[in-house]
Amino acid sequence: MISALDLANLQQAEIIGVGEGNEPKRLWRGIWGEDWQSPSASNADDGYYKVSLTFAGNLAAYGSVMNNQKVQAAVITDFQTSGSGRFSYLSLFDEHFDAEGYGEANNVATALIGDRVQVVDLYVEPPFIVVKSIQAGEQDPMCCGGDFVTQFWRYQNGKLEQDTSKLQRSRISLDVIAGKTWHLMQKGSLPASKTPLSASTLKFEEGQFVGSTGCNNYSSKVQSSEGKTEIKLATIGTTRKACRSDAAQQQEKRFLKALSKVDRYGFYAGQLQLFFDDAGSSKVLVFETTKEKP
Known part of the structure; x- marks a missing residue:
């Protein structure tokens, strides 16, 4: 949209207001880290940072929220320490130009969203940045949030401040994914945003998962409980069209086999x-939606 605020530049930007001391943290390819831990003395590249700040997927929202007749960018970052906490932050960027006219992404404000939240959606509804997420309710353990929360953030007095009068909170249900067509990513590992979409789709409507395998249409009733992300699918029914290739047929089989085993949903x-x-190992199907934001 604006060159200095595109994803490539945002993932190389400096972030303020995160962690103890609030020292600025410069991302490199979407991550900042310190205290590198390598489990293998023979392979120093194999390991992880004990403390890290990570650009969340490729999620960014654009719009005018600073009342300066320019477009800003809002992003989510996750701050991970050696403990069990994973703190999600909302950062607002404006475009800054130097004396020679070159623009760069300038982080003007950052605010904490919460601990171990799952961001469902992020968009700009001027003058607000809207964050929809799953968070722990009063009776939920931190690991397993059961509240669907909509927060409205506004840039005021040099800070991002939440308008608590507009806060919306309800118990989570599968309705959170209704009204959209979700497209299966060709790779299941995260982040998957740079991988192409497959032909397999999913929608939730009238208590069912419905969609296309790429060859056939399918449907399955879904059982779920309010405030819980555990689900159970009934037997999956499909149409009987032949696939155009052996590869498409194998993809259909793999997709239906995995879908039949799904027992929980979440967001990143x-x-x-x-x-x-699958065979004692936890795996994940990852979907993205192409639905336009409000």
Whole structure:
């Protein structure tokens, strides 16, 4: 949209207001880290940062929220420490120009969204930045949030401040994914945003998962409980069209097999995750939606 605020530049930007001391943290390819831990002395590239700040997927929202007749960018970052917490932050960027006219992404404000939240959606509704997420309710353990929360953030006095009068909170249900067509990513590992979409789709309507395998249409009734992300699918029914190739047929088989085992759903940076167990190993189907934001 604006060159200095595109994803490539935002993922190389400096972030303020995160962690103890609030020292600026410069991202490199979407991550900042310190205290590198390598489990293998023979491979120093194999490991992780004990403390890290990560650009969440490829999620960014654009719009005018600073009343300066320019477009700003809002992004989500996750701050991970050596403990169990994973703190999600909302950062607002404006475009800054140097004396020679070159623009760069300038982080003007950052605010904490919460601990171990799952961001469902992010968009700009001027003058607000709207964040929809799953968070722990009063009776929920931090690991397993059951509240669907909509927060409205506004840039005021040099800060991002939440308008609590507009806060919306309800118990989570599968209705959160209704009204959209979700497209399966060709790779299930995260972040998957740079991988192309497959032909398989999913929608939730009238208590069912429906969609296309790429060859056939399918449907399955889904059982779920309010405030819980555990789900159970009934037997999946499909049409009987032949696939155009052996590869498409194998893809259909793999997709239907995985979908039949799904027992939980969640979100990461706007991506829908359907979790299932396969041979004792936890795996995930990752979907994105192409639905336009409000």
